[in-house]
Amino acid sequence: ILIVDISDALSERDKVKFTVHTKSTLPNFKQNEFSVVRQHEEFIWLHDSFVENEEYAGYIIPPAPPKPDFDASREKLQKLGEGEGSMTKEEFTKMKQELEAEYLAIFKKTVAMHEVFLCRVAAHPVLRKDLNFHVFLEYNQDLSVRGKNKKEKLEDFFKNVVKSADGVLVAGVKDVDDFFEHEKTFLLEYHNRVKDSSAKSDRMIRSHKSTFLFFFIWCEWSKVFLFCSLINRFFLKVSELFEKTRKIEARVAADEDLKLADLLKYYLRESQAAKDLLYRRGRALVDYENANKALDKARAKNKDVLQAETTQQVCCQKFEKISESAKQELIDFKTRRVAAFRKNLVELAELELKHAKGNLQLLQSCLGVLKGDT
Amino acid sequence: MFCSCELILFLLLTGDGMNAYMAYKVSTQTSLTMFRSKTFTVRRRFSDFLGLYEKLSEKHSQNGYIVPPPPEKSILGMTKVKVGKEDPSSAEFVERRRAALESFAACIDNYLPRAVSTQALSGAGFLKMLNKATDAVSKMTIKMNEQDVWFDEKIQDVENEEQHMRKLHVMVESLVNHRKELSGNTAVFAKSVAMLGSSEDNTALSRALSQLAEVEDRIEQLHQEQASNDFFTFSELLADYIRLLGAVKGCFDQRMKAWQRWQDAENMLQKKREAEAKLLWANKPDKLQQAKDEIAEWEAKVTQYEREFERISATVRKEVIRFDKEKARDFKRQIVKYLESLLNSQQQLIKYWEAFLPEAKAIA
Numbered sequence: 001i002l003i004v005d006i007s008d009a010l011s012e013r014d015k016v017k018f019t020v021h022t023k024s025t026l027p028n029f030k031q032n033e034f035s036v037v038r039q040h041e042e043f044i045w046l047h048d049s050f051v052e053n054e055e056y057a058g059y060i061i062p063p064a065p066p067k068p069d070f071d072a073s074r075e076k077l078q079k080l081g082e083g084e085g086s087m088t089k090e091e092f093t094k095m096k097q098e099l100e101a102e103y104l105a106i107f108k109k110t111v112a113m114h115e116v117f118l119c120r121v122a123a124h125p126v127l128r129k130d131l132n133f134h135v136f137l138e139y140n141q142d143l144s145v146r147g148k149n150k151k152e153k154l155e156d157f158f159k160n161v162v163k164s165a166d167g168v169l170v171a172g173v174k175d176v177d178d179f180f181e182h183e184k185t186f187l188l189e190y191h192n193r194v195k196d197s198s199a200k201s202d203r204m205i206r207s208h209k210s211t212f213l214f215f216f217i218w219c220e221w222s223k224v225f226l227f228c229s230l231i232n233r234f235f236l237k238v239s240e241l242f243e244k245t246r247k248i249e250a251r252v253a254a255d256e257d258l259k260l261a262d263l264l265k266y267y268l269r270e271s272q273a274a275k276d277l278l279y280r281r282g283r284a285l286v287d288y289e290n291a292n293k294a295l296d297k298a299r300a301k302n303k304d305v306l307q308a309e310t311t312q313q314v315c316c317q318k319f320e321k322i323s324e325s326a327k328q329e330l331i332d333f334k335t336r337r338v339a340a341f342r343k344n345l346v347e348l349a350e351l352e353l354k355h356a357k358g359n360l361q362l363l364q365s366c367l368g369v370l371k372g373d374t
Numbered sequence: 375m376f377c378s379c380e381l382i383l384f385l386l387l388t389g390d391g392m393n394a395y396m397a398y399k400v401s402t403q404t405s406l407t408m409f410r411s412k413t414f415t416v417r418r419r420f421s422d423f424l425g426l427y428e429k430l431s432e433k434h435s436q437n438g439y440i441v442p443p444p445p446e447k448s449i450l451g452m453t454k455v456k457v458g459k460e461d462p463s464s465a466e467f468v469e470r471r472r473a474a475l476e477s478f479a480a481c482i483d484n485y486l487p488r489a490v491s492t493q494a495l496s497g498a499g500f501l502k503m504l505n506k507a508t509d510a511v512s513k514m515t516i517k518m519n520e521q522d523v524w525f526d527e528k529i530q531d532v533e534n535e536e537q538h539m540r541k542l543h544v545m546v547e548s549l550v551n552h553r554k555e556l557s558g559n560t561a562v563f564a565k566s567v568a569m570l571g572s573s574e575d576n577t578a579l580s581r582a583l584s585q586l587a588e589v590e591d592r593i594e595q596l597h598q599e600q601a602s603n604d605f606f607t608f609s610e611l612l613a614d615y616i617r618l619l620g621a622v623k624g625c626f627d628q629r630m631k632a633w634q635r636w637q638d639a640e641n642m643l644q645k646k647r648e649a650e651a652k653l654l655w656a657n658k659p660d661k662l663q664q665a666k667d668e669i670a671e672w673e674a675k676v677t678q679y680e681r682e683f684e685r686i687s688a689t690v691r692k693e694v695i696r697f698d699k700e701k702a703r704d705f706k707r708q709i710v711k712y713l714e715s716l717l718n719s720q721q722q723l724i725k726y727w728e729a730f731l732p733e734a735k736a737i738a
Contacts, residue, residue: 231705342738
């Protein structure tokens with residue numbers, strides 16, 4: 001067995017330190033249970049090493065976790081600190097609590113995303129045996145994977161540009177194999193739609209968060225009627241209610257974020273990884289076809305025939321190896337995707353119900369008291 | 375003894391073009407004996423309501439009664455409606471005005487216990503009348519020697535209340551906008567999910583996603599309704615109260631005017647007494663009688679104005695206390711209504727998600 005999780009995480013000024021904890025019975029490791037500390041750059045190094053490894057060309061490489069981004073949250077907290085003088089102590093405390101909760105939520109999410117990456121690798125029958133992966137898990141010193149410098153980033157950029165031009169080229173060639181032809185069409189469309197849904201779910205959830213304004217409105221109301229004893233108790237009761245429903249609304253937005261938005265984001269990245277696999281297979285197919293043409297030419301000229309034959313065989317083997325594993329990978333991708341959507345949609349519906357029922361109960365009991373009071 | 379009015383938009387655009395006007399059907403149920411029947415319906419237009427305000431204002435506000443002001447006349451809003459634009463905002467305008475007039479009528483019922491003439495009323499120059507009234511109020515800079523501390527405190531309270539109300543008004547408008555934005559984003563998301571569902575090649579998941587799209591669509595409807603609920607309940611409530619507070623302030627100002635009249639009379643009396651003294655000194659007996667007459671006249675005026683001032687003070691005091699009670703009761707009622715609508719929303723939400731859950735579980 002090989003079980004990997006992130007048991008702890010620490011947020012320092014501009015970096016996050018993840019404690020990667022492993023439990024394993026594999027003989028490759030010196031101990032059965034151990035932990036190391038890793039940073040985001042080291043996860044990226046591991047991911048890139050998979051992508052660059054020709055042996056893994058036929059697999060969907062688990063997508064890299066996104067960089068932890070606390071900038072927006074940190075900025076908001078800073079602004080709050082600056083504006084402390086201009087609001088009441090109560091307002092300040094409430095806003096601070098909200099922003100801190102937001103910061104915590106982002107933190108938890110980034111931990112989850114890094115963990116999912118490691119779990120996917122650990123679950124993959126071939127990738128889990130990768131040497132770099134084992135080093136990542138076990139080597140308790142810094143891996144010294146400095147972030148890419150400017151030159152390397154530029155090289156990456158050009159690599160991507162060439163790839164997308166290539167991608168168009170390769171996508172244009174119709175596949176003899178029905179399965180792959182269908183997958184190609186499907187993935188292209190699916191990826192675009194997931195991208196669209198992901199962006200729109202983010203926007204929807206963000207505007208959901210902004211309707212918490214209501215609570216602050218309510219605080220302002222109570223100030224108006226503080227002096228009016230006839231209505232004091234009434235306002236207090238309603239204030240209590242809104243305080244509680246506001247917390248529930250916050251949870252609703254957070255759960256929608258987790259179960260819906262994050263799901264869509266993840267499958268955006270995974271569908272891209274699947275597309276990359278198809279691209280690599282497409283490239284291998286082009287290479288194979290070119291080798292065939294070269295062989296024909298060599299035979300016609302009767303020159304370098306042996307060399308052309310060898311090249312052709314290598315290309316053929318590479319293409320067939322990729323095709324075989326790709327087929328299985330794509331089938332697994334579908335299974336995983338359907339399972340993940342099912343799990344998340346069921347959990348989303350259950351949570352929405354839980355929160356709506358909670359709200360309902362609060363409203364009913366408050367109304368009961370208010371109506372009885374007159 | 376009760377009198378309640380219901381306002382329905384009866385005829386839209388009688389007449390044509392710019393001469394068109396909206397007529398309202400005003401249905402009244404009453405137990406007041408002065409009316410010929412228990413229920414009756416009349417047709418009124420907006421200028422009739424303004425005329426009513428003018429009459430009531432004239433008659434009663436001088437005596438310290440709070441006369442609730444009607445909604446402002448909006449030339450732009452009316453023009454849009456007259457030109458026949460199929461504009462959602464003009465439908466909103468029509469509804470806002472109808473609701474505002476209805477609450478104006480209800481206010482009159484609540485706040486003015488005296489009988490009110492519902493005969494057909496005069497037409498022109500109402501805005502001028504209204505503007506004159508508000509001008510008078512704002513120019514009030516009389517510094518009063520407040521004998522009664524109660525009035526001082528009350529005026530301060532009203533000022534504070536108005537400040538808070540205005541702040542709240544801005545916040546509620548912003549809340550309504552946010553909810554509308556949420557509604558829009560939800561609709562867009564629903565469409566996107568429907569598209570995703572149609573490209574998904576697993577049948578059960580595809581169906582579940584299109585169900586999700588439907589749920590989100592219905593939720594968007596809920597948000598829309600909530601937004602208009604927020605608006606009609608809170609925003610209008612606030613706007614009404616802000617206007618009413620203005621009328622309360624007008625009340626206090628009338629009292630100040632009465633005080634000023636009394637003080638001016640006292641000063642005049644003082645002057646007359648000094649004049650008499652001078653005449654006595656200058657020994658002009660023929661003018662003396664006239665001076666004595668004038669003194670008597672002003673003594674009477676002083677007494678009259680003093681009594682009037684005390685009467686108005688008592689009325690204002692009673693009115694403000696009654697206003698507070700009415701306000702508390704009104705607010706409670708509206709908030710309870712609002713909470714009930716929130717409760718409704720939650721019940722709807724539960725229905726939608728309960729229908730969706732089995733679809734999600736059916737994914738295989």
